[in-house]
Amino acid sequence: MTDTAIDSSNDSDGDHREGVIRRILARIDTTNAVVLPLLALFGALVIGIFVIALSDVDKLRAGDVEGILTTIKDAYLALPNGAFNGWRAINETIVATTPLLLAGLAVAITFRAGLFNIGGTGQMLMGGMGAIYVGFSMDGPGFIQIPLGVLAGMVMGMAWGIIPGLLKARAGVHEVIATIMLNFIAGSLVLWLLKTDMFGREGRNDPISKLVTPEGQLPRLFGFLDRPELRAHIGFLIALSAAAFFWWLLERTTLGFEIRAQGANSHAARYAGMKPGRLIITSFAIAGGFAGLAGASEVLGTQGRATQGFAGDIGFDAIAVALLGRSTPTGTVLAAFLFGALQAGGQKMQVTTGVPVDLVLILRALIVLFIAAPLLMKAIFRFSSEAADSGPSFGGWGA
Amino acid sequence: MELELRGITKRFPGVIANDDVNLTIKTGEVLALVGENGAGKSTLMNIMYGLYHADEGQIFVDGNPVTFETSGDAIAAGIGMVHQHFMLVPVFTVAENVVLGVEPTTGLLGKLDTAEANAQVRDISGQYGLHLDPEALIESLPVGIQQRVEILKVLFRDAEIVVFDEPTAVLTPQEIEEFFNIVESLKASGRGIVFITHKLTEALKVADRISVLRRGKTVGEADPAEIDEIGLAELMVGRPVQLVVDKAPSQPGEPILSVDQIHAVDSSGRTLVDHVSFDVHAGEIVGVAGVQGNGQTELVEALTGLRDVITGSIHLGSEDITHATPRDVHRAGVAHIPEDRQRAGLVGDFSVAENMVLTRYHDDGFSTGIKMDWPKARAVAADLVEQYDVRTPSIQTAAGNLSGGNQQKVIVARELSRDLELVIASQPTRGVDVGSIEYIHSQVVKARDEGAAVLVVSTELDEVMALSDRVIVMFRGRIVANLRRDETEHNDIGLYMAGAKEQPVKTDAETTS
Amino acid sequence: MSILGVIDVAEVGFQPLSPAILTSTREHLTVTTSDNSQGENMIKTKKLLAVAAVGALGLAACGSDDDSSTADGGSICEVTDVGGVDDKGFNQIAFEGAERAAAEFGLTAEVLESASDADYETNIQSFLEKDCSLIVTVGFLLGDATATAAAANTDKQFAIIDVGYEDAIPNVLTLNFATAEPSFLAGYLAAGMTETGKVATYGGINIPPVTVFMDGFANGVTYYNTTKGTAVEVLGWDFAAQDGSFAGNFENLDDGKALASSFADEGADIIFPVAGPVGLGSSAYAAENDGIRIIGVDNDLTVSNPNESAVYLTSVLKKIDEAVFAAAEQVVVNGQGGGAYVGTLENDGVGLAPYHEQADDVPQELKDEIEALKAEIIAGNVLVN
Incomplete structure (x- = not known):
């Protein structure tokens, strides 16, 4: 009863917003959790065929059907090839999966609490800046510097993540607005920091940080193979541990119980004596921590330095990952893995067939589109009767 | 007009909502459809109103098989429905709400002919004793009166069979009495009424026939004159029930x-x-x-x-x-x-x-x-x-x-x-x-x-x-x-x-x- | 591309929209210079072998009877930054240079696009595994990845645009541009052409790759004032304080329009935007308001933005394609890796575009002065900084 700001904000938009998330998640729930993503992947690949054909203007003009078919075949063979065939491929899949998984968890935890976190990018950026500072300013020993760097990333991410939580809980600012705006602020802040003497590298007039000292770099996973191009690092293990933590938090703790209750039915959570404000803030703090780890893993492991673009679009891809994974721990891991494999395969595809790597972005987008549009899936794959829309539109019976 | 539902079956994932249901509604009579929550009453009515499609079975109007693809088809066939939750625009007047979708217009630009709408509404209102002021704003009206606007909407669209879904849930005892009077006048005008309810006293009071649904099936039809509340409840639940709470006098303390x-x-x-x-x-x-x-x-x-x-x-x-x-x-x-x-x-x-x-x-x-x-x-x-x-x-x-x-x-x-x-x-x-x-x-x-x-x-x-x-x-x-x-x-x-x-x-x- | 709107500093000043680019859209990523004549093929193959030899490439497997030998004959391989190869910007211009060089020297041009910062390493790695005579990396974002890869693969040749390493790497040729020189000329020209006595410049973001243009421009105006005893004022950039007007991004055309409008209010009649597409907003403003003229940046905007061609007094050119071509020639043909290429007025790596429609407006005397000034700069008699 103390935080009236929440009460009023919840009254005004809570129903609607929660409804949107619940509808999205419910729709995803309606069909088998395994079959639907597979069908979505299949559907995306089918449409991808046309995308490849249309992008090959030369052969299209020449009417070289056989050539186009070869390109399509080669491209689709290159995808699994580049993702799984050999150390290099597996390595690249892991490299791509790591930040997607961590950032995906950052979105998933807020989805589970009934909130949208569009701020993964900003949280990653700030986490990365915290991590890079430890990364270049210390010079070992590794067993202190590395944990400290990772921790700095997590803490900075949490600090940045907590802001939209506070704004929503205490002032009723919608978290979508707040997180988007904080992305802009983080982007500008990083740019500014990279130009300061503290972060910027001497002798470079472009915004780039000092290099992480060798001791501060995350150890490579395949170091034992002595192949320097295998750059996958223990950030992957951190990501898997984070996913395990996410599971433990949700399924085994009181906080997780509260977060799930808040997300599934905020009215019931309030009725049950849970504190919405506290849950909003906590969820965002945890989300920021996950995203901060993603940032730390990128700068300390994959890239070894910070630029203003080191977070790329991962914060947004993460939304798709969380949606595809239905915000469950296992689902998010699998979705991140699928997207990571597509990304690694896409690089291979670009190298061997010249099909633009943009195809992978299109495939990802199509997968999410299919997942989010069960009626479309129903129309295409002829699901049984009203299975796809039984959830939301179907209130008259069974109450 | 006679509306017949024959062998209607409707399945939802894991559940059979309606299982070979038969129902006949004639004009000039009141049919009460009773059943517990979840017995399949609403599903059945939604099928009748074109909102759901039956998996099996057929609807007949005057003996001819028909298919209602949408509720528009059902309305065209002379079926009207008064939902439990009203579908009215609060800032519109009574007349505006009634004519919404079938507005009388004047001129090339299709300006709403307010005078004509008001006159028509006043006319129908008087005919059935609804006592509605066409120019009153919906938001200013009590719930009981709003319900009459819903009824008028249905009448305005020339419904011969009117379905009421739990109409008394939101009414005071006095409003319920007035509602029953309106039902009587609708019946007198030769319309058929379907009255969905789980309140047995109301069904017994107003209906000419009572159909009982239990777990998606029609388990019986009863004549209100020959059955009492206990009997009806038994039919509905499938076993003897106790309608009175059994309790000792209270011993209030501090x-x-x-x-x-x-x-x-x-x-x-x-x-x-x-x-x-x-x-x-x-x-x-x-x-x-x-x-x-x-x-x-x-x-x-x-x-x-x-x-x-x-x-x-x-x-x-x-x-x-x-x-x-x-x-x-x-x-x-x-x-x-x-x-x-x-x-x-x-x-x-x-x-x-x-x-x-x-x-x-x-x-x-x-x-x-x-x-x-x-x-x-x-x-x-x-x-x-x-x-x-x-x-x-x-x-x-x-x-x-x-x-x-x-x-x-x-x-x-x-x-x-x-x-x-x-x-x-x-x-x-x-x-x-x-x-x-x-x-x-x-x-x-x-x-x-x-x-x-x-x-x-x-x-x-x-x-x-x-x-x-x-x-x-x-x-x-x-x-x-x-x-x-x-x-x-x-x-x-x-x-x-x-x-x-x-x-x-x-x-x-x-x-x- | 992203809600964050990460500012792609790398695109500073490389935002041409030349019709050539627009029409030669990337129909296929791999451009093969194929010929039908068997004789030419033979010659080409021989040439390739020579190239391979001088390029220190192990090209033993190249048979003379192989029709598709060109594809195996080594490539000019470009790794883009996150802008992608069809960015109508420097990634694209660089690739045009690569294609031209490939056609000229009988090679193949290949490109790998980077979707994120994390892709640079892996794309370079992919090219290392292929048969590349020269790997061109575009933009300072790839500076670290290129340096690392070059150090680990001393037998491979690299060229990188817009990066200068403190310690030169033997197998990396750096490609930079003395953009202050043509900017200086542009400042001189603007000072000579202004009717209000005020000219203006602004940048995308306050970083050196941008402000170097503005420095040159402001100094050019100052030089004019000193020479002619005039008092033409520069709005939007204070050389001494190293601060001025910035749009804050390289994307928003409205910002360019707003900046142009406020400069016009303050009396400026010639504006030099150094902000990529933002500058097109200023061009749009100039097209709607008489008496305002724009100096384009990076490439000849009179040509690449024909709808508003009338507003351009000239453009300050940064010829990335020339640089890539020169790099390919140096490395692949002459067999000499490493070093530093700097595009200057002298080697025509930078310059001023023709006056085009404004040619009649610019007094012959001023044209001559500019030509003379250019010679002086080349000779080192006038310092642009």
């Missing part, structure tokens, strides 16, 4: 809940609870009667810590809980059965076990601060499922998949299975099957007999009258009557509920003594 002059407003400052004072004593059941929306919801919210009051105080025994949080209230020994179980009482996606500890996970040994003790929670949940006769495949089943009655039993089990000072039960049996109603009522009485103070809020006057030792009537946020049950008549309460009567100010001491 006051447990003392409410003194509490006042609550909404975000725009409108008064919701208007300086309300009353006591609930140990060992008594106080019922709060009133038409929905007269401050009962907000009163309960104030008592349970969900809504802050502006003035006044609430005491539980000697403890001041005026500004306590929901958790404080819970810990002080207050059970709260919320009025809308799906909105507040349960998390539908959660398992039965999880819902069993929804309000209690933080203590009773279910957690150690951080970590949940799920094995213990599941063990307790399994016990409660057994003890409170919750019909569920397992305690891991999502609560949302249970029937309304079993969902409510989960809540009752959770809330009543601990040491309690006070029980606040809001609409405890709304949308619950007859069997569960009996059970829930008996549990409420049991809590009283064990010494708890009980406050029951219900818009079903029958329920209030059946359970209460004392009755409070709320009207527009105020308590307009505080009466001993054994000195009170149904109709009397109806007058208080409608605001037509108000009790002179009286102290609690006088009413309880």
